[in-house]
Amino acid sequence: MNIRLIIIGFFLTVQPCLLFADTTTDSEKNRANRLEMVKDQIQARGISDTHVLDAMSRVPRHAFVPKGLRSRAYADHPLPIGEGQTISQPYIVALMTEKIGVEKDHHILEVGTGSGYQAAVLAEIAGTVHSIEIKKGLHERSNRTLKALGYKNVITRHGDGYFGWAEAAPFDAIMITAAVDHIPPPLLKQLKNNGKLVMPLGNPYGIQNLVLITKHDDDFIVKQITGVLFVPLTGHALAERTPSN
Numbered sequence: 001m002n003i004r005l006i007i008i009g010f011f012l013t014v015q016p017c018l019l020f021a022d023t024t025t026d027s028e029k030n031r032a033n034r035l036e037m038v039k040d041q042i043q044a045r046g047i048s049d050t051h052v053l054d055a056m057s058r059v060p061r062h063a064f065v066p067k068g069l070r071s072r073a074y075a076d077h078p079l080p081i082g083e084g085q086t087i088s089q090p091y092i093v094a095l096m097t098e099k100i101g102v103e104k105d106h107h108i109l110e111v112g113t114g115s116g117y118q119a120a121v122l123a124e125i126a127g128t129v130h131s132i133e134i135k136k137g138l139h140e141r142s143n144r145t146l147k148a149l150g151y152k153n154v155i156t157r158h159g160d161g162y163f164g165w166a167e168a169a170p171f172d173a174i175m176i177t178a179a180v181d182h183i184p185p186p187l188l189k190q191l192k193n194n195g196k197l198v199m200p201l202g203n204p205y206g207i208q209n210l211v212l213i214t215k216h217d218d219d220f221i222v223k224q225i226t227g228v229l230f231v232p233l234t235g236h237a238l239a240e241r242t243p244s245n
Contacts (some may be wrong), residue, residue, distance in 0.1 A: 005212060017237030025109045026060050034061065034116050041076050042094045049098045055124035056094055061087075064115040064145060085231055087115040088177065092210075092228065094121075094133040095146050099212050099225060100173035100196045108166070108212035109190065112233065116142030119154050122175070129154045132161035134235050160235035164190040178233035179204040182240075183213060183220075191215045198225075204232030 002239070026027045036241055038057050047053065062073035069079050078086040096118075102108065106126040110119050114134035119142070131154060133139035139158040146154050157165065161182050169190035176187070176199035183201065191197055195215050201222075202208030210225040232238060 002198055028091045029222070030060060032063055037074040037090055038148070041091050045091055047091070047094045047098055051102065052094050052098045055121045056090065057099070058124055059117065059120045060149070061090065061117060064117040064120070065148060070152055081115045081138070083138055085114050085135065085138060093118050096198045096210070097121055097125070099198050100175060102173065106172040107243070109165055109171040109174045110177065111175065111187070112144045113156055115175060116140060116146045117157050118177055120146060120149065121153045123154045127153065130157070130165050131155070132157045132159050132165060134158070134160050162186065162233065162236040166190060173197065176200070176233065178228070179208045179230040180233040180237045184237065188215060188220065193217060200230040202227045204238070
């Protein structure tokens with residue numbers, strides 16, 4: 001076999017594993033950085049739910065980012081995780097978690113697993129978390145990381161999250177971690193009555209509004225939270241966009 005093809009094959013198959021290797025290692029420095037992150041970036045901005053603060057203090061954020069970026073894992077900004085996707089700013093993760101009011105018996109759906117970090121934060125509080133990722137590489141990587149860290153109450157799937165997870169519904173709360181210009185009807189249908197859905201709503205290629213949607217029978221209330229900038233929800237959500245959107 002051509003030696004060049006062997007080298008290319010090595011980088012295509014092994015390099016992602018090397019970039020995200022050693023996910024279970026923690027240290028006193030990492031723990032100190034997490035506590036500082038929670039105090040200065042999250043609590044100082046008004047997040048007061050003790051369950052959220054405790055979860056953010058426990059989850060090793062550095063384990064969910066590429067190895068070369070781990071020195072910046074607890075910084076006050078998002079980071080790239082490959083395939084054009086990011087791990088959200090810590091404050092936004094905490095804010096979205098607090099807004100849906102997660103409780104220990106809750107059954108949560110996350111659309112957009114990404115790195116797996118948000119799923120881990122939810123799993124620290126909720127009973128079960130179902131999480132869907134459309135990009136196969138990210139799905140496989142996040143699944144490995146979550147399993148390595150012992151999150152047995154997170155169930156993951158590779159697929160288009162726009163359609164939700166009908167066989168696992170209804171959900172107490174749903175979180176969409178990518179931008180879409182409308183509220184996906186299948187997700188509203190899978191939300192329990194009085195359940196909450198948090199998502200970045202608006203132009204997927206511009207600034208969006210983070211909104212909290214509360215379902216009341218066949219109606220729902222939308223409350224704006226703050227301006228955000230998320231990557232687009234791909235798959236059916238983008239296919240549904242009209243040229244004028």
